[in-house]
Amino acid sequence: MDVLSDVIGVLRTGRPRSAPVLHHAPWALEFAPAAGSAAFxxxxxxxxxxxxxxxxxxxxxxxxxxxFVPRGTGHVLADSPGTPVTGPPCEPGAARLPGPRPPAGDGPAALLLCGSYPLDPQRTHPLLAELPDLLRLRAAPARHPEPAATVRLLAGELERPRLGSDAIVPSLLDTLLLYVLRAWYDDAPLRDCGATTGWAAALNDAPLMAGLAAMHRNPAGPWTVERLAREAGLSRAAFARRFAALTGRPPLGYLTWWRMTLAARLLATSALPLSSVAAQVGYTSEFAFAHAFKRWCGMAPGRYRRVHAAGSGCQGGHELTVCEQ
Known part of the structure; x- marks a missing residue:
């Protein structure tokens, strides 16, 4: 499992939700802040x-x-900067629209796909925390052909729905998210003019990525700094310095954080016994795992499960649509 795929897979709490919306100018639509939901x-x-x-x-x-709005920051979409918002903000639970319906107006039309990715706000990965409040990826087929191709496929499915479209669109939205994030991090060296710290730098550092990939591939493994350094092809001291300088925490500190993040998800989304959860995140003793988990999040694993399981997003999502202006 590569790092980016693993992070998105673990932090997601349901399927992407979306709706096509057709506007005719003049129009302006406000999207309310939504904690735990990344808008797009x-x-x-x-x-x-x-x-x-x-x-x-x-x-x-x-x-x-x-x-892409990774933290669900409130924002406005409009035909022009001066168009005022006249209706209430759209909420994530708005009723589903049957399709793109033009509102009153005779100005230029804009067809949008608006929606959200449900993400766990309590377990934000630093990889996502470092993203700006607003991430824009320009249409650039020559530089980023994959996102451009995905947008074309989405447009085709939405404008000409056929058998299977209800399953294809969420899959394409998953794909689009990963392509957008990949493009953002691929462009980091050019955009940041040689920035040498942070996760953008870490994801473009081949030795460090080898160590990170090893942790994510086998989080329960008996990892030591020396073993991770061998995966990276560096000395123990060089790997530890490089890891801490780029990610802001020591290798085993990150490993423990990721193990606890995985454990929290397992507790909230499964009925596995604590011994199985402990084993999946590298603890041979249920007692040692419970002690580590309580130190990490402030409550025992059993209590965490009772508090979070009922409200978890482990079940498959459903199509959500947004307000129409």
Whole structure:
């Protein structure tokens, strides 16, 4: 399991939810802040602008552009920066729309795909925490052909639904998220002008990625700094220094954090006995695991399960749609 896929897989709490929305200018739509839900917008046709609710600066968007809002920050989509919002903010639980329906108006049309990825706000990975509040990926088929191809496939499924579309669209949205994040981190060395710290730098560092991949591939393994250093092809001291400098924590500190994150998900989404959960995250003793888990999150594993299992997002999601202006 590569690091990015593993992080998204563990932190997700359900399927992506989305709806196509067709607007005719003038229009403006506000999206309320949504903790635990990363918003996204794909411009399938036409143009629009996006501005965070707390800012007056707007971002121009055109066909094929993708916007990812990793922390669910409140924002506004509109046909132009000066168009006022007239309706209430859209909430994540808005009623489903049967499809793109044009509201009253005779201005230029914009077809968008709006929605969200449910993410666990209590277990945010530093890889995602370092992302900006608003991540925009311009349509650039020559530089990023995979996201561009995914947007084209999404547009085809939404404009011409056929058998299987209800299953294909969520899968394409999963794919699009990974492509957008991959493109963001691939471009980090160019965008950050040689920045040498943080997860953007870590994901572009081949030796460090070898050590991280080993942890994620086998989190229960009997890892030591020396064994991880061998995976990375570095000396023990060099690996430990490099890991801490780029990620902000020592190798075994990260490993423990990731093991506890995996354990929290297992406790919330499965009925596995504590001994099995402990074994899956590298503890041969249930007592040692319980002690480590309580030190990490402030409550015993059994209590954590009782508190979080009922509200977990382990079940498959359903299509959610957003308000229409």
């Amino acid at each position: 917008h794909v411009v399938l046709r036409g143009t629009c602008v996006l501005r965070p609710t707390a800012s007056r600066q707007s971002v121009d968007l055109g066909p094929g552009d993708v916007v």
